[in-house]
Amino acid sequence: MTTVLQLQSLRKSFDRGGFWSKSDDRVAAVDAVSLTLKAGKTLAIVGESGSGKSTTARLAMRLLEPDHGEVHLLGHEITHLQGKALRAHRKNIQMVFQDPFASLNPRMKIVDTVGEGLRVHAANLSKKERVARVAEMLELCGVNPEVMQRYPHQFSGGQRQRIGIARALIVQPKVLVLDEPVSALDVSVQAQILNLLKSLQQAHGFAYLFISHDLSVVRHIADEVAIMFAGRIVEQGSAEAIFATPHHPYTINLLNSVPIAHPDARQPIDAVEVLADQEDVAQSGCAYRLRCASAQHDCATISAQALLAQQPCACIHPCIDE
Amino acid sequence: MLEVQGLTLQITVDGEPVRAVSNLSLNIQPGRVLALVGESGCGKSLTAQALLRLGEFQGVKKTSGKILLEGIDLDAMDRESLRKVRGGKISMIFQEPMTALNPVFSVGSQIVEVIRLHLDMNKQQALARAKQLLHDVGLQQVEQLLKQYPDSLSGGMRQRILIAMAMAGDPDYIIADEPTTALDVSVQKRMIHLLRNLQRKRNLGMLLVTHDFGLVAEMADDVAVMYAGEVIEYGAVADIFEAPSHPYTQALMQCRPEANREKHATLKVISGQVPAPGRWPSGCRFAPRCTKKIASCTQNDIALNCWQSPSGDSSISPSPHMARCLRVAELQ
Numbered sequence: 001m002t003t004v005l006q007l008q009s010l011r012k013s014f015d016r017g018g019f020w021s022k023s024d025d026r027v028a029a030v031d032a033v034s035l036t037l038k039a040g041k042t043l044a045i046v047g048e049s050g051s052g053k054s055t056t057a058r059l060a061m062r063l064l065e066p067d068h069g070e071v072h073l074l075g076h077e078i079t080h081l082q083g084k085a086l087r088a089h090r091k092n093i094q095m096v097f098q099d100p101f102a103s104l105n106p107r108m109k110i111v112d113t114v115g116e117g118l119r120v121h122a123a124n125l126s127k128k129e130r131v132a133r134v135a136e137m138l139e140l141c142g143v144n145p146e147v148m149q150r151y152p153h154q155f156s157g158g159q160r161q162r163i164g165i166a167r168a169l170i171v172q173p174k175v176l177v178l179d180e181p182v183s184a185l186d187v188s189v190q191a192q193i194l195n196l197l198k199s200l201q202q203a204h205g206f207a208y209l210f211i212s213h214d215l216s217v218v219r220h221i222a223d224e225v226a227i228m229f230a231g232r233i234v235e236q237g238s239a240e241a242i243f244a245t246p247h248h249p250y251t252i253n254l255l256n257s258v259p260i261a262h263p264d265a266r267q268p269i270d271a272v273e274v275l276a277d278q279e280d281v282a283q284s285g286c287a288y289r290l291r292c293a294s295a296q297h298d299c300a301t302i303s304a305q306a307l308l309a310q311q312p313c314a315c316i317h318p319c320i321d322e
Numbered sequence: 323m324l325e326v327q328g329l330t331l332q333i334t335v336d337g338e339p340v341r342a343v344s345n346l347s348l349n350i351q352p353g354r355v356l357a358l359v360g361e362s363g364c365g366k367s368l369t370a371q372a373l374l375r376l377g378e379f380q381g382v383k384k385t386s387g388k389i390l391l392e393g394i395d396l397d398a399m400d401r402e403s404l405r406k407v408r409g410g411k412i413s414m415i416f417q418e419p420m421t422a423l424n425p426v427f428s429v430g431s432q433i434v435e436v437i438r439l440h441l442d443m444n445k446q447q448a449l450a451r452a453k454q455l456l457h458d459v460g461l462q463q464v465e466q467l468l469k470q471y472p473d474s475l476s477g478g479m480r481q482r483i484l485i486a487m488a489m490a491g492d493p494d495y496i497i498a499d500e501p502t503t504a505l506d507v508s509v510q511k512r513m514i515h516l517l518r519n520l521q522r523k524r525n526l527g528m529l530l531v532t533h534d535f536g537l538v539a540e541m542a543d544d545v546a547v548m549y550a551g552e553v554i555e556y557g558a559v560a561d562i563f564e565a566p567s568h569p570y571t572q573a574l575m576q577c578r579p580e581a582n583r584e585k586h587a588t589l590k591v592i593s594g595q596v597p598a599p600g601r602w603p604s605g606c607r608f609a610p611r612c613t614k615k616i617a618s619c620t621q622n623d624i625a626l627n628c629w630q631s632p633s634g635d636s637s638i639s640p641s642p643h644m645a646r647c648l649r650v651a652e653l654q
Contacts, residue, residue: 048506049477156595157362186361186533186596191577191589198588213507220579220589257511259536261580263559266540269522272515274460277478 004174004207005037010069029055031231032305042208044218047228053211057177061095091121094168098180100160104152111148117171141166158189179211215258227251230287235313247318249292324350324495329387331368340600343551355528357538360548363596370497370531410440413488417500419480423472430468440491455486478509499531514540544641547571550607557643568645570608
């Protein structure tokens with residue numbers, strides 16, 4: 001199967017200090033991230049806030065330029081492209097945002113919002129042709145094309161997210177970057193959008209880079225999963241493998257944190273302890289070791305990057321009880 | 323007991339008054355957690371705010387109904403006694419830990435303020451109590467924390483501080499509006515355990531407002547499911563999960579990804595969307611989206627009827643299983 005998007009040891013750091021601070025105190029939001037996305041597949045990036053998953057998405061979209069590493073889209077390196085050259089490649093990678101209320105311009109009619117990509121990437125189309133394409137794409141995404149002269153505020157959250165998807169797909173990209181596309185939606189609407197994404201993928205072969213913190217959604221939609229912690233990938237593999245036999249202590253902790261599905265699975269109240277949050281991130285060795293229950297001395301000296309190059313999990317004491 | 327009787331709330335949409343909650347009744351009992359579940363726009367948060375008469379500040383008008391705290395009508399209270407009730411008898415935990423704390427006061431002064439408002443304590447005593455409260459909610463290095471300002475704290479820490487503040491006036495009832503929604507998964511579970519622990523230890527009555535059935539499964543004793551401004555199903559948590567009886571509840575539980583474990587299965591959906599206040603259809607408000615509707619569903623208002631004898635733990639007051647559906651008995 002062909003690789004459509006490849007990220008190679010990406011790093012991106014930001015200034016930690018404020019505007020007035022003189023020090024070059026920088027924090028790596030993303031470090032040593034390598035991912036491969038195949039045509040027609042869904043790769044999910046999972047992690048808590050601050051883990052670098054959205055930064056990774058922005059690097060893939062080339063909304064940000066990495067400090068180090070390479071971004072390959074359909075075999076072309078686009079890591080440092082700018083302006084026109086970059087725009088030519090953007091046709092192949094498009095993005096759907098989390099908040100369907102903030103991501104549509106309230107002053108633009110739906111037909112203009114969805115058709116805007118065509119003005120850039122298919123400038124030779126006449127207005128009539130463009131409108132026809134918009135109507136077709138809205139229909140495909142489950143929005144009645146008759147409403148295209150309306151403004152965003154006249155739509156519900158689910159409808160807006162469908163419009164956001166139509167806007168991304170109208171230039172016929174190969175890769176769609178979806179940053180928490182359903183987390184702002186109600187459960188019943190969330191199911192509609194997930195079904196839509198799935199059927200579009202099956203019919204047209206789009207590849208999805210799917211950013212989410214919701215493990216039940218990821219389990220449903222993803223083929224491959226990468227778990228991020230503190231800017232690095234700590235474990236990756238097929239969705240089946242990650243959910244059935246997670247190895248990294250962080251992945252296991254994450255899976256155990258998912259709320260139960262039925263009240264019968266409730267822990268008895270005397271077993272419920274008041275625990276402090278563990279939010280520490282180690283600056284050397286394994287970043288997770290300060291929170292890890294199975295941490296040992298050598299965790300302070302390992303290179304997670306080197307481990308991940310050899311095995312699917314960046315841990316020297318992985319849990320392997322099947 | 324904290325009772326809501328026949329509550330009807332009116333909001334203003336485009337200058338027109340419209341009903342957002344209609345004829346809603348609930349009982350919150352000491353030591354029990356009642357979950358109020360529903361999708362956005364169903365009126366659950368408005369109901370929660372009405373319990374403390376907070377909606378009044380945002381132009382929400384109560385057109386009928388009563389809120390009774392241990393039998394006393396909240397409407398009959400003057401400002402001073404209402405202030406004693408807010409935080410002293412009934413506390414609220416808000417959804418957004420990033421905005422619910424005042425950024426220009428230290429954590430310590432915000433908690434001490436609440437304590438001294440409700441309990442007869444001097445500064446020293448209040449400070450000691452603040453430390454104990456922060457410790458109870460699982461925070462460490464409490465001394466230092468009291469001097470910190472909210473912007474230097476993580477979301478999880480802020481939510482714990484909000485919970486500590488809600489406990490500061492030693493209330494009997496807690497209203498928690500989506501207490502875990504804004505938090506990371508890894509922090510959520512700990513927060514759920516903390517809330518359960520406090521609720522049980524202090525025998526608090528809790529109204530848990532949420533859209534998340536996972537949270538309901540973790541915490542609730544009883545469940546009220548809301549749709550378009552009214553309760554459409556009510557029952558013990560085990561009954562709701564074992565035998566959801568209203569077609570809306572059934573559909574809602576089935577469209578969760580958890581309910582569709584088969585890889586690449588198409589998720590069940592509810593077609594259409596929740597009608598906005600002011601656009602509620604007559605008869606059953608769910609009927610336009612219901613796959614099981616019949617002609618008589620849309621003719622008259624449908625009552626919330628008890629259709630199944632109560633089950634579950636018989637040592638505590640049993641919860642009847644009720645549904646607002648004409649066909650409830652035949653559809654089981």
